[in-house]
Every structure is written in structure tokens, then in C-alpha cells.
Amino acid sequence: MLKVAKISVSCIALCVYSLFNLNELLLLVVQLFVAALLTLVGVEAIFSKQKLSVYLLFGSAAFLLVVNGVKFMI
Numbered sequence: 001m002l003k004v005a006k007i008s009v010s011c012i013a014l015c016v017y018s019l020f021n022l023n024e025l026l027l028l029v030v031q032l033f034v035a036a037l038l039t040l041v042g043v044e045a046i047f048s049k050q051k052l053s054v055y056l057l058f059g060s061a062a063f064l065l066v067v068n069g070v071k072f073m074i
Contacts (some may be wrong), residue, residue: 036062
């Protein structure tokens with residue numbers, strides 16, 4: 001779990017960096033990677049039977065994916 005947290009922090013740092021440099025491709029890749037990490041941590045939470053964490057993690061991942069999908073449709 002600590003490894004996932006370190007990767008998440010580095011992804012958030014890349015997200016902020018790409019927002020300031022307006023690099024859309026880097027921002028998209030980082031958002032998809034964060035969504036994948038949230039999904040993996042959600043699966044781990046399923047196995048440890050933490051229902052609230054599962055809802056929050058999968059909800060956050062779904063929100064990221066939906067926002068990116070709507071952004072490309074517009």
C-alpha cells in the first residue's frame with residue numbers, strides 16, 4: 001500500500017506540472033494512470049472488506065474516466 005501511495009503522489013505532482021505547462025497529453029495519461037491505481041487499490045479494499053473505501057475509490061476512478069470521456073466528446 002505504501003508503494004501505491006508513493007506512485008500516487010508522484011502522479012499528482014505530474015498532474016500539477018502538466019496543468020501549469022498545459023500539456024494535455026501528459027495530463028490525460030496521468031489521469032488514466034491515477035484511475036487505474038484507484039481501481040487497483042479498490043480491488044485490494046474489496047479483499048480486506050472495507051466497503052466505504054471501495055465506494056470512494058471506485059467512485060473516484062469512475063469520475064476521472066467520465067470527465068475525460070465527456071471532455072473528448074465536447
